[in-house]
Amino acid sequence: MKRQAIILIALILCVLGAHAEDSIKVSAADMQALIQRIERLEQKTANPNNLGYVDGATGASKQVPKDTTVTDTMPKQKKKYQRGKFTIGGYGEVTAKHCFFSNNYLRYGKNPEKYANDHYGEFDLPHVVIYLGYDFGHGWSVGTEIEFEHGGTESAIEIEEEEGGEYESEIERGGEVALEQFWLQKAFNRYAIIRAGMQVIPVGGLNAHHEPTEYFSVYRNEGEFTIIPSTWHEVALTFMGSTENGWHYQAMFLPGLDSDRFNRKNWVKPGAGSPYEFKLANVFAGAARVDYTGVKGLRLSLSGYCGNSFRNTLSKTNAELDASAYKNVKGTVSIGAFDFAYKDYGVVLRGSFMYGHLSDAAAITQYNISMRKGSVSSKQWVASDALAAGFEAGYDFFSLNKKLVEKKQAFYVFGRYDYYDSMFKYDNQPTDMYAWCGRHRAAVGINYFPIPQIGVKAEFSYGILKQGTRADGTRGKLYNDEPQIAIGIVYAGFYEL
Secondary structure (H helix, E strand, O other), rough: HHHHHHHHHHHHHHHHHHOOOOOOOOOOHHHHHHHHHHHHHHHHHHHHOOOEEOOOOOOOEEOOOOEEEEEEEEOEEEEEOOOEEEEEEEEEEEEEEOOOOOOOOOOOOOOOOHOOOEEEEEEOOOOEEEEEEEEOOOEEEEEEEEEEOOOOOOOEEEEHHHHHHHEEEEEEEEOOEEEEEEEEEEEOOOEEEOOOOOOOOOOHHHHHOOHHHHHOOOOHHHHHOOOHHOOOOEEEEEEEEEEEOOEEEEEEEEEEOOOOOOEEOOOHHHHHHHOOOOOOOEEEEEEEEEEOOOOOEEEEEEEEEEOOOOOOOOOEEEEEEEEOOOOOOOOOOEEEEEEEEEEEEEEEEEOOOOOOOOOOHHHHHHHHOOOOOOOOOOOOOOEEEEEEEEEEEEHHHHHHHHHHHHHOOEEEEEEEEEEEEEEEOOOOOOOOHHHHHHHHHEEEEEEEEEEEEEEEEEEEEEEEOOOOEEOOEEEEEOOOEEEEEEEEEEEEEEOOO
16 A cells, blocks of 8 residues: 555656656656555565564564574574564453352361352452563664563542641552663674673573563462562663574572561562662572573573571661671572473473572571561461472364464364472471472363464363361361463564564
């Protein structure tokens, strides 16, 4: 349509030019040159360059430096990519679920049978993310990401007529708004890229691949989501790069976690945040990730984190801690993870395993429990060890139909299994006191993708809580199991302008 419109305008100018004294003369050669330029523009618009390498296992677009030759692992051939100036995109989820169990905070207490017949439902916007990036050229670029969790926040100052015209502050809707990424990057070549600023810490499969089109479940997998931060983001300094034969690597320097905020349900997850206007950096940590995508359709990944956490606090000075029983406490957090993904022949397989250890867990528990009432600490027991494992498999039945494949539609039937325990090992407490922190979860469902960027999900899951020793000395279930059904609509897309 653009081509015809421009040609029509040019012809009108020619006709008008023939009858005007001071007309603009358009020759046949000029007309042909104009048509050729239009054709080149149409070709460029119809076939925009993919501006990053494509992960053969997940289909996720990854950024690469300007004018860099990279290898697309599906199929294997070298391509030259030209970067645009602007990148815009994001992802989001609209979800609903009905849970056939209680959400009362006492459901894991001494009398769980009181809540055996409870149920509840939720509608939610778990994550809505807007991404903006800009390429300055010469290897310099910037990226930003703003996330609205659970619809963001809605607060207002109102005048209450029923209360004598008093001003009142009201929270009309809960939620969070966070700047998850803001980084500056210099790419020297494909092997050496330096990034500084707020960025995702890619430890585990979920943090590295957290867009909702990259997992089957309606919600993020419970295991990693429970025991470590998600999406984990910190102000960090990163060195990263990739090789032509499918190796991708990252090494990061960042502030340590805050042990004041560790707890029994989420292990070290709350320690990544900060209740202050800044992130404490009294202690430091390192993180690293290596991915291999050199085999068609396959991604294998190793990642890890290590850093102290105990002195990352404002509750006591270093001098006070040195003069106390906590002088030698470090609270070293060590996390190791393996994750993988395979996608080909209509089959998708994904899995992950993560194990974490916290040194001096008993001392940190004692310290947190003793903190004053108004502190940011949850004042709870924390485990020395936690783990999470998960596996999912799906088959795209639309892959059997050539026309649907050409339309890039997909319909997956999937199954998923998770096991996690945020109190896998802990000291000085009865064995079954925190049995509810560990559980199995099994799920089955479907994913329908009318286009690659948009998906419709439905899922039935069943949470099976661990057995233990009851008060009467017998062994069996201590808590109620947790079945639920959930549906969701998701999207994820990134575009270069």
